[in-house]
Amino acid sequence: MTMEASEALGWRSVADLIGDHPDAPVALIGAPLNERSLTPGRCDLGSRAFRAALPRFSTYDVETGRELTVPVHDAGDVPLKAVSPADAFQPIRGAVAAQAHRALTVLIGGNNAMTRPGVHGLGLDRVGLLTLDAHFDLRDTDQGLTNGNPVQALLDDGLDGRRISQIGLAPFANTRRAHEKAKAAGISVFTAADCRREGTAAIVTRELARLSAICDVIYVDVDIDVIDRSQWPASPGARPGGLPLHDVLEATRVIGAHPSVRAVDLTEYDPSLEVGDLSALTAGRWFCELLAGFQTRG
Numbered sequence: 372m373t374m375e376a377s378e379a380l381g382w383r384s385v386a387d388l389i390g391d392h393p394d395a396p397v398a399l400i401g402a403p404l405n406e407r408s409l410t411p412g413r414c415d416l417g418s419r420a421f422r423a424a425l426p427r428f429s430t431y432d433v434e435t436g437r438e439l440t441v442p443v444h445d446a447g448d449v450p451l452k453a454v455s456p457a458d459a460f461q462p463i464r465g466a467v468a469a470q471a472h473r474a475l476t477v478l479i480g481g482n483n484a485m486t487r488p489g490v491h492g493l494g495l496d497r498v499g500l501l502t503l504d505a506h507f508d509l510r511d512t513d514q515g516l517t518n519g520n521p522v523q524a525l526l527d528d529g530l531d532g533r534r535i536s537q538i539g540l541a542p543f544a545n546t547r548r549a550h551e552k553a554k555a556a557g558i559s560v561f562t563a564a565d566c567r568r569e570g571t572a573a574i575v576t577r578e579l580a581r582l583s584a585i586c587d588v589i590y591v592d593v594d595i596d597v598i599d600r601s602q603w604p605a606s607p608g609a610r611p612g613g614l615p616l617h618d619v620l621e622a623t624r625v626i627g628a629h630p631s632v633r634a635v636d637l638t639e640y641d642p643s644l645e646v647g648d649l650s651a652l653t654a655g656r657w658f659c660e661l662l663a664g665f666q667t668r669g
Contacts, residue, residue, distance in 0.1 A: 386425035398470040401448030410607035417640035424655040456484035456516035467492025478636040482518035499586030504594035505541035532556030536578040583631040605650030627664025
């Protein structure tokens with residue numbers, strides 16, 4: 372046997388961790404919601420492209436010398452073809468609630484409208500919300516639910532704004548009215564400039580501590596358009612000047628490690644805007660960082 376063949380036989384990928392594991396501490400759900408998007412595209416393809424990239428990732432982290440070993444239960448994809456955000460509420464909430472006994476549930480979208488039912492799946496009366504997002508998502512809901520108003524919809528549902536942290540907000544991508552609504556609601560707001568000054572991981576660490584002091588569990592929404600568009604082209608809402616990828620990956624490991632974080636979603640990944648396989652590989656690496664953080668939980 373050649374050295375190359377021996378090495379190939381020893382390759383264990385992150386995809387090998389995922390399967391029918393009823394007792395696994397982590398669950399994976401696909402939520403390919405695409406209807407009622409303010410930025411039309413094919414975010415419904417995100418879950419499939421994400422899964423296809425995972426065999427390319429080893430379970431070994433050369434930087435820490437540790438191996439990913441946590442089994443992940445594959446809960447499949449929620450059937451959401453041509454389903455509106457309003458009609459997707461019960462299926463997504465139910466899918467998350469069905470996995471809520473686990474330590475962590477990961478949802479791969481799908482547009483950002485999936486975040487509202489995901490939060491409800493953990494229980495609105497006990498949850499806090501942390502978002503990594505270039506946008507406030509505080510558009511009015513009088514014209515219906517979209518990917519532009521899940522945070523406003525949650526406020527309308529009764530979520531206390533003091534239990535929300537929004538990190539990575541981009542200049543010239545939001546309105547004054549949205550900013551004023553956030554401040555009036557008591558939402559903690561951190562811009563992309565704040566992240567550059569203080570460090571994204573440092574802000575995330577502080578806000579997770581704040582939320583865990585007032586909430587039983589935390590839901591984290593990672594709208595992938597928070598990343599600088601040159602490093603993440605496959606999202607219609609991504610802008611130049613967003614957060615550096617490395618900073619988001621570092622923050623993701625912090626998120627995975629926090630014991631109060633019970634669900635995390637990845638939204639607004641549109642493979643139809645892919646340049647090569649850059650974004651699919653970025654999404655896969657993001658998942659690896661999340662699992663690496665999770666494995667450090669006590």
